[in-house]
Amino acid sequence: MEPNGIWVYAITERVDLTPVAQIRGVGGRQVRTVAAAGLTAVVEDVGLAEFGEEALRRNLEDLNWLEATARAHHEVIDAVAQQGPLVPMRLATVYSGDAPIATMLTERGADFRSALRRIRGRVEWGVKAYADRQPEASGDSAVTAGASRPGSGAGAAYLQRRRNQLTAQKNARRETLASADIIHAELSRYAAETRVHTPQAPQLTGIKAPMILNAAYLLDSARGEDFAAAVAALADQHPGLRLELTGPWPPYSFAGTGGEGGLT
Amino acid sequence: MTTARMMQPGAEAAQAYGSSLGGGQTANLGDILERVLDKGLVIAGDIQVNLLDIELLTIKLRLVIASLDTAREVGIDWWERDPWLSAKAFDRAADGRDLERENQQLRERVKELESGRSNREIPRTGRKSRGT
Numbered sequence: 300m301e302p303n304g305i306w307v308y309a310i311t312e313r314v315d316l317t318p319v320a321q322i323r324g325v326g327g328r329q330v331r332t333v334a335a336a337g338l339t340a341v342v343e344d345v346g347l348a349e350f351g352e353e354a355l356r357r358n359l360e361d362l363n364w365l366e367a368t369a370r371a372h373h374e375v376i377d378a379v380a381q382q383g384p385l386v387p388m389r390l391a392t393v394y395s396g397d398a399p400i401a402t403m404l405t406e407r408g409a410d411f412r413s414a415l416r417r418i419r420g421r422v423e424w425g426v427k428a429y430a431d432r433q434p435e436a437s438g439d440s441a442v443t444a445g446a447s448r449p450g451s452g453a454g455a456a457y458l459q460r461r462r463n464q465l466t467a468q469k470n471a472r473r474e475t476l477a478s479a480d481i482i483h484a485e486l487s488r489y490a491a492e493t494r495v496h497t498p499q500a501p502q503l504t505g506i507k508a509p510m511i512l513n514a515a516y517l518l519d520s521a522r523g524e525d526f527a528a529a530v531a532a533l534a535d536q537h538p539g540l541r542l543e544l545t546g547p548w549p550p551y552s553f554a555g556t557g558g559e560g561g562l563t
Numbered sequence: 564m565t566t567a568r569m570m571q572p573g574a575e576a577a578q579a580y581g582s583s584l585g586g587g588q589t590a591n592l593g594d595i596l597e598r599v600l601d602k603g604l605v606i607a608g609d610i611q612v613n614l615l616d617i618e619l620l621t622i623k624l625r626l627v628i629a630s631l632d633t634a635r636e637v638g639i640d641w642w643e644r645d646p647w648l649s650a651k652a653f654d655r656a657a658d659g660r661d662l663e664r665e666n667q668q669l670r671e672r673v674k675e676l677e678s679g680r681s682n683r684e685i686p687r688t689g690r691k692s693r694g695t
Contacts, residue, residue: 310604366592369599373590389603425594496601499593515602545591551598 302344305394308375309341310411311385319378325371335401336408341379350393380549384418386411387551421517422547424526428512429541430475478537479512489526490516494552515552
């Protein structure tokens with residue numbers, strides 16, 4: 300296969316490829332670098348039969364392919380991130396040659412450098428909160444008295460019960476969302492920057508309980524333990540929620556260079 | 564009214580990530596997809612792959628997310644408020660491209676998604692039996 304595309308993983312200052320040598324990238328090759336303007340792009344040569352525009356359109360719809368590719372992309376970025384700050388690229392950033400990559404590094408050099416400064420010495424942690432409650436059960440205990448009320452038939456009792464149930468559910472919802480806000484506010488105190496992501500679908504998480512918070516925190520590397528302790532304490536304070544901590548991640552959620560807008 | 568099932572977040576973190584320092588295999592696929600598809604830096608221009616394809620894929624994942632009854636149950640509308648999906652983001656994604664085609668593809672995807680969960684509460688227009 301004749302590779303004529305170049306897959307870009309991340310932009311960093313410099314990288315030692317030795318620890319990355321045994322990792323195979325998305326196309327099964329070793330990664331290499333393209334350097335310009337004091338910056339280094341970590342890249343892999345990929346064949347356009349698999350990674351060209353047409354092929355990608357097909358392949359991205361194939362969940363098995365997508366999973367393998369996403370994991371390979373992440374694995375390289377993760378390994379390189381152990382060495383220093385990097386700006387991770389979105390999946391499927393494919394260039395036609397080294398020269399345009401060098402041009403990109405040169406033209407956007409100032410942006411990249413400021414992003415790398417922002418990220419240096421920091422890692423991303425993810426916190427998700429699931430509402431671990433059973434809506435069906437809620438409200439039941441509060442109602443069973445319905446039938447004893449004089450003159451109310453089974454229908455009225457049902458309606459009353461239903462109304463109480465709905466009220467209880469609404470209150471539970473409000474409480475749950477308020478807890479998520481409190482947790483996020485508390486955890487934000489540890490972070491240099493935060494991002495709130497869309498909650499993930501159960502199809503993706505494999506967990507039935509609805510996700511009500513999905514946030515990312517950019518922390519100084521040394522604060523990881525404090526942060527984990529804070530998450531544990533918050534889990535104790537909010538027994539209706541299940542908290543999940545993941546990390547440290549490469550700073551995917553904070554890859555935008557300079558403020559919210561990013562580079563695009 | 565609430566169940567108190569809890570995790571030890573510290574232990575979870577160690578499990579979810581600790582062993583991934585050299586591998587990444589144990590990290591949750593949803594987390595990885597979310598990050599590599601949606602969060603990494605996007606560079607427009609001079610690349611081989613039409614960005615639109617990726618945008619559409621992430622939109623699709625988001626539609627799956629947004630279509631969940633459970634999420635709606637707790638009143639989540641972050642999806643709608645997400646600046647990424649705001650009109651501006653759409654404009655940016657479609658900049659210089661065929662908006663018509665994008666819309667068409669989106670509509671198809673929405674239809675696909677909806678047909679996949681037809682037993683849910685999607686309002687369906689009553690199907691008229693046509694004539695005799």
